[in-house]
Amino acid sequence: MNGVLRPLLALAAATVVAAAPDEKRSGYDFAGPEIRAMQDDDTANPGNLWVLQGETLWGKRAGAADRSCADCHGDAQVSMKGVAARYPAFDAALRRPIDLEQRINQCRTEHQKAEPLSWESDELLGVSAFLARQSRGLPITVSASPESSPFLDLGGKLFEQREGQLNLACSQCHDENWGKRLAGNLIPQGHPTGYPVYRLEWQSLGSLQRRLRNCMTGVRAEPFEFGAPQAVALELYLMERARGMPMDAPAVRP
Amino acid sequence: MARVLINFPQRAKRGDIIEIKTLIQHPMETGYRLDNKGAAIPRDIINCFTCAYNGDEVFRIELFPAISANPFIAFSTVATESGELVFSWTDDHGQTQTETRQITVE
Amino acid sequence: MTKFIRQLIGEAPLEPGKVKLELPSIVENGNTVPLTVSIDSPMTEADHVESIHIFNQKNPQPFVAAVHLGPRAGKAYIATRIRLADSQRIVAIARLSDGSFRSGSADVIVTLAACTEQ
Numbered sequence: 001m002n003g004v005l006r007p008l009l010a011l012a013a014a015t016v017v018a019a020a021p022d023e024k025r026s027g028y029d030f031a032g033p034e035i036r037a038m039q040d041d042d043t044a045n046p047g048n049l050w051v052l053q054g055e056t057l058w059g060k061r062a063g064a065a066d067r068s069c070a071d072c073h074g075d076a077q078v079s080m081k082g083v084a085a086r087y088p089a090f091d092a093a094l095r096r097p098i099d100l101e102q103r104i105n106q107c108r109t110e111h112q113k114a115e116p117l118s119w120e121s122d123e124l125l126g127v128s129a130f131l132a133r134q135s136r137g138l139p140i141t142v143s144a145s146p147e148s149s150p151f152l153d154l155g156g157k158l159f160e161q162r163e164g165q166l167n168l169a170c171s172q173c174h175d176e177n178w179g180k181r182l183a184g185n186l187i188p189q190g191h192p193t194g195y196p197v198y199r200l201e202w203q204s205l206g207s208l209q210r211r212l213r214n215c216m217t218g219v220r221a222e223p224f225e226f227g228a229p230q231a232v233a234l235e236l237y238l239m240e241r242a243r244g245m246p247m248d249a250p251a252v253r254p
Numbered sequence: 255m256a257r258v259l260i261n262f263p264q265r266a267k268r269g270d271i272i273e274i275k276t277l278i279q280h281p282m283e284t285g286y287r288l289d290n291k292g293a294a295i296p297r298d299i300i301n302c303f304t305c306a307y308n309g310d311e312v313f314r315i316e317l318f319p320a321i322s323a324n325p326f327i328a329f330s331t332v333a334t335e336s337g338e339l340v341f342s343w344t345d346d347h348g349q350t351q352t353e354t355r356q357i358t359v360e
Numbered sequence: 361m362t363k364f365i366r367q368l369i370g371e372a373p374l375e376p377g378k379v380k381l382e383l384p385s386i387v388e389n390g391n392t393v394p395l396t397v398s399i400d401s402p403m404t405e406a407d408h409v410e411s412i413h414i415f416n417q418k419n420p421q422p423f424v425a426a427v428h429l430g431p432r433a434g435k436a437y438i439a440t441r442i443r444l445a446d447s448q449r450i451v452a453i454a455r456l457s458d459g460s461f462r463s464g465s466a467d468v469i470v471t472l473a474a475c476t477e478q
Contacts, residue, residue, distance in 0.1 A: 034384050034394045041275075043261035046324040049279040052257045184471020185388055200389035201473040203281070203323035218475030254388040254473055271434030284443070286420050307432070314428040320419050320442050322392045328439035332432055 021178060021189050024245055027253055030179075030188040035200070039252040047129060047198040047250025050122065050205045054130025057123060063114025069127070072111065076134055084132040085247050086141045088236040090148045097151050097236045100128055101207060102227065119226035125205045129196050132249035139246055140193065142239035155237025158230055164221030185254050191242035192235070194251020205250060208235055256280055258353050260341060265358045266333035274305065275328045278343055278351075284319035302344040303327055308337035333359045361415050364422045365453060368413055369461045374453065379412075379464030381452040390444040390470040395424075397452045399436035399462070403429075409436035411455045418448035444470045 028036060038044050058069045058076055073079040087100040098106070104127050105116035117124035144152055159170045173182070174190035181187070195208040202210075209231050213223035224231040262274040278300065285297025297319060305313040312331045336359045344350045365374070382396040401409045408431050414424035427438045436454065444450075451465045 032384065032388050035388060038392075038394065043259045043275040043277055044326055044328075046277060046279075046326075048259055049257040049277065049324060052259065053279075182475075183473065184386075185473060200392040201476055203391050214475045214477055217477060273437075284420075310432070312430070312432040315438070315440075316426040316428075318421065318423040318425060320416055320421070320424040320444075322441040322443050326439070326441050328437075329427075330433055330435045330437050332434040334432070 021175060024191060024242065025178075025189055026191055026193045026245060026248060027188040028194065028248055028251065030186040031253060035252050035254060039194075039248070045198065045250065045252060047196070047205055047252065050126045050129040050196070051133045051250060053122060053126030054128070054133075057127050058130060063108065063112035065111065065113040067112050069107070072107075076130065080131050080134040082135055082138050082141070084128075084135040084249065085138045088142065088232055088239060090145065090151075092147075095147075096229065097148055097232055099209075099232050099235050100131060101209075102232070104128060104131075120207060120210055125196050125207065128207065129205060129250045132196060132247065135247045136249060137246050140239055140243050142236065143243055144240060148236065151233045151236055152240055154230070155233040155235070155240075158234050159237055164216065164219035166219040168219045170215065190238065191245055192238050193242060193245050194248045194253065196249060197251045197253050199253050201254065208238070256343075256351060258341075258351075260353060260355055262339070262355070262357070264356065265360065268333060268335070268359050270333045271330050272333050273328060273330050274339070275326070276303070276341060277324060277326045279324055280343075280345070282317075282319065282321060282323045282325060286319070298346055300325060300343045300345050302342075304342050305329070305331065306340045306342070307331060308335065333357065335359050361417045361422045361449075361451065365415060365451065368453065369455075372459070372461055374461050374463050376463050376465075378462045379452050379454050381414075381450060381464040381466045383450060383466045383468050385467070386469045387444065387471065389473050390446070392441045393444050393468065393470075394439070395442050395450070396439040397427075397437070397454075397464070399454050401436045401454075401456070403431050403433055403436060405431050406457070408433075408457045409454050410457055412436070412438060413453045413455070414442075415451045415453070416442075416444065416448060417450070418446045419444065424450070444468060446470055 061068045084100055088097040091098045108114045109116050162169045173187050178187050178189045192208045196205050198205050209226055216223040257279040259277040263272050266272050280300050283298040287295045289295050301317055303315050304311055313329050339355050339357055341353045342350050378400045380398045387393050397412055399409050409429050412427040415422050416424050424442055447469045449465055449467050454462045
């Protein structure tokens with residue numbers, strides 16, 4: 001891990017000036033009225049099917065330690081309030097930021113002594129949706145700190161770096177051309193306020209990393225592996241760029 | 255057991271027309287998608303949904319592959335008396351999942 | 361699509377009117393398109409909608425859904441979400457308790473999503 005990170009961090013040593021949009025607008029504002037209606041109605045929002053699943057898993061004992069999330073954390077509505085809004089967070093022991101899914105799996109392996117949940121599995125999406133739901137309406141609180149700065153810089157560098165056969169950078173669509181159309185959809189600013197998101201294209205709930213992989217495939221670049229340090233650095237950058245915006249997970253998007 | 259969300263007013267006045275909203279987790283595989291090797295992924299959908307009110311069927315819908323994944327179905331019924339609403343979803347394998355909810359009618 | 365509609369209604373005339381079929385005119389994603397059918401009917405024992413049949417024009421098969429109602433419905437109403445493979449016309453046909461048929465239709469433009477997995 002260090003062997004990969006060190007040269008990347010050296011690349012990102014120069015401070016990156018983020019050109020985030022002056023007025024921050026959520027993806028919700030760029031979606032049409034039907035999609036917004038679907039998101040707002042708790043019975044019609046398909047993301048809530050995963051929230052339900054997460055709620056069940058929260059109380060289910062697992063692993064060699066035979067413990068459930070609830071055994072340590074009690075009522076999620078209390079203990080998990082605001083948690084999703086501050087991830088990715090810096091992990092002191094690992095000396096790097098980790099995202100919410102990685103944190104969930106850290107609890108699973110270290111405290112429940114259970115197998116980690118696979119990326120994009122219904123179970124992991126369920127728990128992450130359930131947790132994100134507890135931050136609904138709360139502002140994103142991910143912010144720069146001395147430890148996270150190098151990773152934020154890396155994320156920013158990745159955001160502004162041209163990639164793929166189409167040779168496009170994230171910033172070209174999401175900083176410079178938001179509000180314009182791309183294949184029938186309005187280009188949003190790229191704030192991850194609603195993750196994990198029910199993307200109509202997937203007909204399923206999915207994580208931010210899955211969406212970023214889609215963007216990269218979209219410009220014909222090789223997408224990051226799930227959990228890759230660059231992927232988490234980019235997530236960190238995106239959440240910091242969106243700081244202060246209210247979370248609206250699980251969101252519905254085209 | 256697939257996850258289900260059901261919403262309707264649990265208390266109503268006799269004669270009121272109430273709206274019932276349901277959502278069930280199901281991929282509704284159309285049978286037209288191809289896998290990596292080019293073979294068609296077999297059709298696997300919920301093909302019928304019914305609502306019975308104290309034993310009487312008050313609503314039935316036959317679904318086809320054109321219905322989206324995680325089918326959302328909203329319909330209305332007259333609140334006639336207190337009792338049980340039984341919702342049933344049947345799939346292509348002949349399996350039925352049932353959810354029961356109470357309604358109080360004054 | 362017309363052939364299947366004929367199979368349903370036989371020789372009976374199809375009168376437009378009373379059937380309100382609501383769909384967005386431009387759709388952001390063809391995978392999940394909200395659709396609502398409401399029919400102007402008193403829904404009494406003597407005069408009600410027995411069934412609503414929804415057809416599409418360009419999907420691999422013409423049927424979307426068949427809804428069975430009765431006076432206990434209170435309102436002739438159904439809302440669901442459908443898949444549309446391409447821009448096309450959707451038709452909703454109501455069979456009334458007197459054996460007659462009414463129809464309503466809507467034209468939908470389906471656009472493609474940006475940045476997919478393929």
